[in-house]
Amino acid sequence: xxxxxxxxxxxxxxxxxxxxxxxxxxxxxxxxxxxxxxxxxxxxxxxxxxxxxxxxxxxxxxxxxxxxxxxxxxxxxxxxxxxxxxxxxxxxxxxxxxxxxxxxxxxxxxxxxxxxxxxxxxxxxxxxxxxxxxxxxxxxxxxxxxxxxxxxxxxxxxxxxxxxxxxxxxxxxxxxxxxxxxxxxxxxxxxxxxxxxxxxxxxxxxxxxxxxxxxxxxxxxxxxxxxxxxxxxxxxxxxxxxxxxxxxxxxxxxxxxxxxxxxxxxxxxxxxxxxxxxxxxxxxxxxxxxxxxxxxxxxxxxxxxxxxxxxxxxxxxxxxxxxxxxxxxxxxxxxxxxxxxxxxxxxxxxxxxxxxxxxxxxxxxxxxxxxxxxxxxxxxxxxxxxxxxxxxxxxxxxxxxxxxxxxxxxxxxxxxxxxxxxxxxxxxxxxxxxxxxxxxxxxxxxxxxxxxxxxxxxxxxxxxxxxxxxxxxxxxxxxxxxxxxxxxxxxxxxxxxxxxxxxxxxxxxxxxxxxxxxxxxxxxxxxxxxxxxxxxx
Numbered sequence: 075x076x077x078x079x080x081x082x083x084x085x086x087x088x089x090x091x092x093x094x095x096x097x098x099x100x101x102x103x104x105x106x107x108x109x110x111x112x113x114x115x116x117x118x119x120x121x122x123x124x125x126x127x128x129x130x131x132x133x134x135x136x137x138x139x140x141x142x143x144x145x146x147x148x149x150x151x152x153x154x155x156x157x158x159x160x161x162x163x164x165x166x167x168x169x170x171x172x173x174x175x176x177x178x179x180x181x182x183x184x185x186x187x188x189x190x191x192x193x194x195x196x197x198x199x200x201x202x203x204x205x206x207x208x209x210x211x212x213x214x215x216x217x218x219x220x221x222x223x224x225x226x227x228x229x230x231x232x233x234x235x236x237x238x239x240x241x242x243x244x245x246x247x248x249x250x251x252x253x254x255x256x257x258x259x260x261x262x263x264x265x266x267x268x269x270x271x272x273x274x275x276x277x278x279x280x281x282x283x284x285x286x287x288x289x290x291x292x293x294x295x296x297x298x299x300x301x302x303x304x305x306x307x308x309x310x311x312x313x314x315x316x317x318x319x320x321x322x323x324x325x326x327x328x329x330x331x332x333x334x335x336x337x338x339x340x341x342x343x344x345x346x347x348x349x350x351x352x353x354x355x356x357x358x359x360x361x362x363x364x365x366x367x368x369x370x371x372x373x374x375x376x377x378x379x380x381x382x383x384x385x386x387x388x389x390x391x392x393x394x395x396x397x398x399x400x401x402x403x404x405x406x407x408x409x410x411x412x413x414x415x416x417x418x419x420x421x422x423x424x425x426x427x428x429x430x431x432x433x434x435x436x437x438x439x440x441x442x443x444x445x446x447x448x449x450x451x452x453x454x455x456x457x458x459x460x461x462x463x464x465x466x467x468x469x470x471x472x473x474x475x476x477x478x479x480x481x482x483x484x485x486x487x488x489x490x491x492x493x494x495x496x497x498x499x500x501x502x503x504x505x506x507x508x509x510x511x512x513x514x515x516x517x518x519x520x521x522x523x524x525x526x527x528x529x530x531x532x533x534x535x536x537x538x539x540x541x542x543x544x545x546x547x548x549x550x551x552x553x554x555x556x557x558x559x560x561x562x563x564x565x566x567x568x569x570x571x572x573x574x575x576x577x578x579x580x581x582x583x584x585x586x587x588x589x590x591x592x593x594x595x596x597x598x599x600x601x602x603x604x605x606x607x608x609x610x611x
Contacts, residue, residue: 107296124146124149140463363426453469492533567604568600
């Protein structure tokens, strides 16, 4: 962002992390201490960098490493392609435990490490993991530790977090492999506070006014910015009164943000802030859909211009997000003042995301609204895509959030649960969900139900092959192929490759090489037409 406070004294600390043998830098401090800004100083030095901004949805092990390898591949195009392919490889037996999935990730990371080691880089590869405090998956922590423990000299990991992550920090610290930046390192000096207030925020305060603000915020950059926003447009007398009463301790931030920022906005802007606080990311059409305000783009640009804790996510001013601390305060105000409005807002957001093809966001908001019927409809549309991408943890979380009775009206949800359980080796649960789906679909004759019966037959074939019931599996694949003609939608063509693969496996197990080859060749051709590494492998 423009107008940053220069902090040259942090650069030597950051560059210390690149000394030989040091593998990781941890930037850990509470919200609003400028952690991301400090870490991004490295980007301006022309480093080879891969940056990943995380959120709670990234706790899916497969998704996390797909994003990391994609970021690395973008930074060094020769590196990461093979790792991405391996992430999509299915288990040999059609099932995989959490332990074996982690083992697969470690195998992938070994190849990735070797690829990076073989590169002749002018500067080290810097892997930034921002907002790591949103990650709570132990399997992700374990596999990230593996990467850091075995990382080559050409690579350095920078973790930015509000809290110390559950990684072996003590071991790395003792081995001098860790550099740490804490709140004490990130606090503004008096000079930096003066620069922020007078050069960035253009308040032109005398030094005797800057000093108490700096002392009361204890150098907390966000607290200082909050103070500066409330000081804009005040008379000298009002400024003096504010300096006398302002307190920057965290326990005052909520009331301060409410009284000194939110209540100072025009009613239309304040209402916009409260209603859009439920969104992780904001764009004008989405904001208009949930607020009814047709000038949403103008408001977003005004919020950015006035430094009202909004961060642009692109160069075209199309997508934004609120500073997390500000969003949390707004959400608390909304919950306290208009709790009945939350359902309406989440429901409107769910419908907008669904209409714009962003099904993951649509499901999250539908669940938040308690609109389980709508959520179920979208999950039925999305579950095969998640299955093809390997994001089964996310799929299972959504299904677990739905009440049991919703499955009676949506039999394909039972099939979605089979996919979600597919790598868990919980055969009794798999069989039970299949039975429920088959019972619900038995009497239905519409086209969608016929396709769903074909899907159930394919899944039965997979289960049969896992139990070496080859004759039954072949019969089931033939039934599935009969129900799923070749000229179907892309997602159903994806299912056809699964059937052909199961069919090819059964022919091969019985020594029938030529029909096995024909099944595999057709499956690969369809997978290539869909550009799916998961299916091709």
